[in-house]
Amino acid sequence: MTSPPLAISARNLTLTLGTPAAPVPILRGIDLDIAASEVVALLGPSGSGKSSLMAVLSGLERASGGSLMVAGADFASLDEDGLAAARRGRIGIVLQAFHLLPTMTAAENVATPMELAGMPDAVARALAELEAVGLGHRTGHYPAQLSGGEQQRVAIARATAPRPSLIFADEPTGNLDAATGREIIDLLLARRAETGATLLIITHDPSLAAACERVLTMADGHIVSDSAARAAAASAA
Ligand SMILES: Nc1ncnc2c1ncn2[C@@H]1O[C@H](COP(=O)(O)OP(=O)(O)OP(=O)(O)O)[C@@H](O)[C@H]1O
Numbered sequence: 001m002t003s004p005p006l007a008i009s010a011r012n013l014t015l016t017l018g019t020p021a022a023p024v025p026i027l028r029g030i031d032l033d034i035a036a037s038e039v040v041a042l043l044g045p046s047g048s049g050k051s052s053l054m055a056v057l058s059g060l061e062r063a064s065g066g067s068l069m070v071a072g073a074d075f076a077s078l079d080e081d082g083l084a085a086a087r088r089g090r091i092g093i094v095l096q097a098f099h100l101l102p103t104m105t106a107a108e109n110v111a112t113p114m115e116l117a118g119m120p121d122a123v124a125r126a127l128a129e130l131e132a133v134g135l136g137h138r139t140g141h142y143p144a145q146l147s148g149g150e151q152q153r154v155a156i157a158r159a160t161a162p163r164p165s166l167i168f169a170d171e172p173t174g175n176l177d178a179a180t181g182r183e184i185i186d187l188l189l190a191r192r193a194e195t196g197a198t199l200l201i202i203t204h205d206p207s208l209a210a211a212c213e214r215v216l217t218m219a220d221g222h223i224v225s226d227s228a229a230r231a232a233a234a235s236a237a
């Protein structure tokens, strides 16, 4: 039996910030394999390193040490330009604050990254993706003319329109009320199912974590529990 290909494989991954005189260890040796198309929740107390881990796994931040393969690319050997190129089209990111460009319409916010990546039909794809997230009637609106939930739908469309193999979401419902947050999660899971992407989602919401196939918990720069490892141990016992 062959195992599914890995979307992410990290060994002894570290991130140290601060200065050489006063280094601050943020990630203290992360070992992690995530299979293609897995849906994984990342939990842990504030300051435990969740956003930092996501920044490294998504190529926004360079690791200080260790090895890291993401979607077949050797992230540990790439410089910042190389990471930016590797991210383009392969990785979609949804953050708590929606980070839409205020001077661009919803359609322009979704189309622009695809245009920058040289993808054909960027505008048509953006319009189709906005339709898919239920915003077909808001494509010409500016972010300030959209509700928080609508802005997050635009951010999801922007992340999924290039059909990335990996989607990262950092507390995507953190700025929304509970009902809107639930809709956004359902939407994100539905878009993920449609595209077969791997999804890693940071959350403080236990019910959202329960909706994911696998739950990782961080504390103090380490992964301290992994539901997949527990399941493997139980089936081996
Ligand atoms: N540029 C930086 N320089 C020094 N320390 C930093 C820097 N960025 C983050 N940190 C520290 O790294 C640790 C982990 O931060 P991170 O944002 O990854 O936590 P988190 O688990 O996402 O927390 P939260 O749930 O509050 O979002 C924190 O102690 C934070 O203060």
Ligand SMILES: [Mg+2]
Pocket (backbone or CB within 6 Å): 050, 051, 052, 170
């Ligand atoms: Mg965080």
